[in-house]
Amino acid sequence: MSDRAPSVEKPNKGRSVEPRLAPYLFIAPYLVITAVFMVYPLINAAILTLYQTNGPASRVFIGVDNFTHLATDPMFHTALWNTTVFAAASVLLQLPLSMTLALLLNSGKSRAKAFFRLILFSPNLVGQIFVGVLFMVMFTPRYGMINRFFHTLIGWGLEEKWLQDPALVMPAIVLTAMWVWVGFNMIYFLAALQSVDKNLEEAARIDGANRFQVFWHVTLPSMRHVVIFVVVTSIIGSYQLFELPLTLFPESQGKGPDNSALTVINYLYEVGFNKGDLGLGSAVGWIVAIIIFCLSLFNIKLSGAAKE
C-alpha cells in the first residue's frame, strides 16, 4: 500500500483511473474463463438442441424435433428409467446403510473406529474403472467369487448371469455402487454425528426417550443439513452414472443386455459422441440438468432447509 501513497497525495489524470480499473483487471481472468468455458457452452448447447448435426462439420435446423424424438424414443425412456431406479436405490438403500455404519462407528471405540473407517472408505480410493473391472470378474458365471459365494451358502447362483441377464443387471450395478459409495457417505454422516450436541441427546434420554426416539427426534434433525447435502449429491451423482456401466459392460459400450444398464449420460455419450449428433446430445444434457435441478429443489423444499 505504501507505494501507492504518492498517487493519493499527488493525483494525476492517468493514474486516477487505475484504482477503478484494477478490480476489473483482477477478476477479468475469472470472467473470461467463465464466459468461454461455461456461459458460451451453455448458450451454444441450448442453440444446438434445435439442430441435427454430424459432429461439428454439418448441421441442419430441425426445430424442436430433438425433444419430440426423445419424448417417443423407447431407448431414452429406458435410460431415464434405469437412471431413476439407480438414483432411488442410492437414496433408499445406500444412504440408510451409510447412516447405520456411521452410527455403529460413532458408538465404537476410537481405535476400532479409525480402522473400520479406513476399511469402509478404501473402495473409494481405487476409482470406478478399477471397481468395474474387479466386479466384472467377481460376477463371472461359474467362476466368479459372488457366484461361488452364493452357491456355497445357499446352493444357488453358480451359473447365474449377473451381467448377462437383464433382470439381474441393475441389482449388480447397485451392489457394485454400494461397495464404492457406502463408505464415502458414511464419512459425512460420521462427521455430522460427532458434531451433534451431546447435551441435547442426554436431555432426551433423561426425559425417557429410547434410542430410536433420540436418533429420530434429536440426532437426525441436528444433522439435517448434512443429510440434505448427501441426498442431493447422491441424486446428482446417480444421474451422472457413466463409468461403472461402461466398465461392467464393455462389449455393449455400457448399455448392457437389452439396454438394462443404459443410463442417460451413456445415452448422451452414444448419440452425441459416437453418432456425432451433438444437437440430440445437447437436448439430453438439458433434460438431465432440468431433472437434477427439479429433484434437488424438491428435496430442499421438502426438508424445509430452504426457509433457513
Add this chain to the structure above:
Amino acid sequence: MIERFPYGKAPFWLTIIAIVSAVLVAYTQGQRARSRPDLVFATFASNHIEAYKEAIPSFEREHGVSVSLQLVNSRALQTRLQNAMLAGTDVPDLVEMGPSDMQFFTGGPLEDIGFLDLTERLKREGWLKRLVRSRLSLLTFQKHIFGVPHDVHPVALMYRADLVEKLGIDVNELDTWDEFVRVGRKITRDLDGDGVRDRYMIDLPTSAPWGVEIMMLQQGISLFDEDGNINFNQPKTVDTILWYIEQTQSEHRIAFECGWGTSLAKAMTDGLALFYIAPDWRTGTTQQEIQNLKGKLKLMPLPAWEPGGRRTSTWGGSAVVIPKQNHNTELSWKLAKHLYFDPEALGRRFLDTNIIPPLKDAWDLPAFKKPNPFFSGQAIGELFAKLAPEVPEDWATPYRQDTANKIGDVFLRGGAYFKARGKKGLREYVARELDDAEAYIQHKMDRNVLAKR
C-alpha cells in the same frame, strides 16, 4: 522491477509465469510441427504392430522418408479421429481401424466422409480382382470403397481335440448344425451329480449379439443390403433366433457362455465347452494367451445349415483408411500397399497372428501350408484359405451397431418369453419383435435429415 510493478509481488510473478508458459507452449508446438515425420500411421491392433515395425524400415529406405507408427486404443482412435476430422485439425496420414468403425464416419452426407475414396485406385491398379471381394463390402458405402481390408476373418470351430476324440466324436460327421446339436445333446452332462452341468458342447454368447450375427451371416443374411436398405427382418432370422434360444436356454441346451479373458481360459482348460467359435484372429490370441492348451486343440469348418451349405461366416476385422486431410496422398497409398499387399510380409505376419490376408495370391506361400504345433500339427492356414472365398458380404452402414444391438435384444426378449411361457407363441413373438426392431431402425434412418441431403 518488482517494486515498481503497481499490483504487488504476487501478480508480478503470476504475470511472469503466464508469459513464460505461453512462450514455452508456442515454442514446443512449433518444434513439434517441424519435427513431424513424413507419414504418421495409427493403428488400434496391438497384434499387428510388430509386423509393421519389421516392414516399415524397408519402406523408409526405399522412399527416403520417415514414418511414425502409433498404437492407439481402438475407442480413443475412433473418437479422436472422428472429432479431429470433423474439426479440421491434424490427423494421421493412414489409420488402421475396425471396418465396423466405418459406421461412425458415415452418419452424414457422402461428402462428409473424411476418408479418400479408393474405388478408382483399386480398380485401376487391378487390386479388386486380387482381393476377396466380400471383404470390401465392409468398407463400401453408397458404392464407394473407402478402405483396404487387412484380413478376411473366416470363422471356424476350435475344439478340444483330446476330449472330443476321447468321447468318440468324429468331427467329419458334424457337417450340419442338426448333427452337431444331436451329438451335443448326448455329451452335455452334469458329470459329478451336483445338479450343475459340467460339460457343454459349445461356447455361445448370450449377452452380446455377435453369436446370432455370425449364424445369420453364415446363412447370407447381412444386416443391410448393398443399397443400404434393411435386410435382417427375414423368416430365416426368426429361425436362427429360435434355434439359438433352444441351444442356450432350453432344457436340452448344449451351449454355455464362457466369456472372455481369464474365465474363457479357465473354461477352455477345464473342458467346460468342447467347441469354440473361432475366426482366424481368435486362434492367434488363444495360441498366445492359453499356452497350456498346446497340442490339445484343432480346427474344423462351421457345420452348415443345410447339407452342402456354406461352412463359414465372418467376425471382426481391420482395414486401412487414408484421411482426406493427409499430408501426402501418394506416399500414404504406397505405404498402405507396402504393408497390406507384400506377399512375403503377409506370410511372416500369418505365422505371427494366424490371420489370413484378403490378397488371394499370398495363400499359396509356404507359410500358409505350415503345420501349427499348437493346433496339433494342423495346417490351419490351408483350412482358413479354403474357407476365405466363402466369407459372406456385410455392407457398411451408420446403423450397424444399433441394428446388431436390436437383434441381440430380440434374442434376449425371446429368451425371456421362452422361460416364462415356453415354445407356444414364441415364433410369432420373435417375428413381432423383429418387426419392431425394423421399425425402430427405419425411423432412425428416416430421421437422419443430413444423410438425405
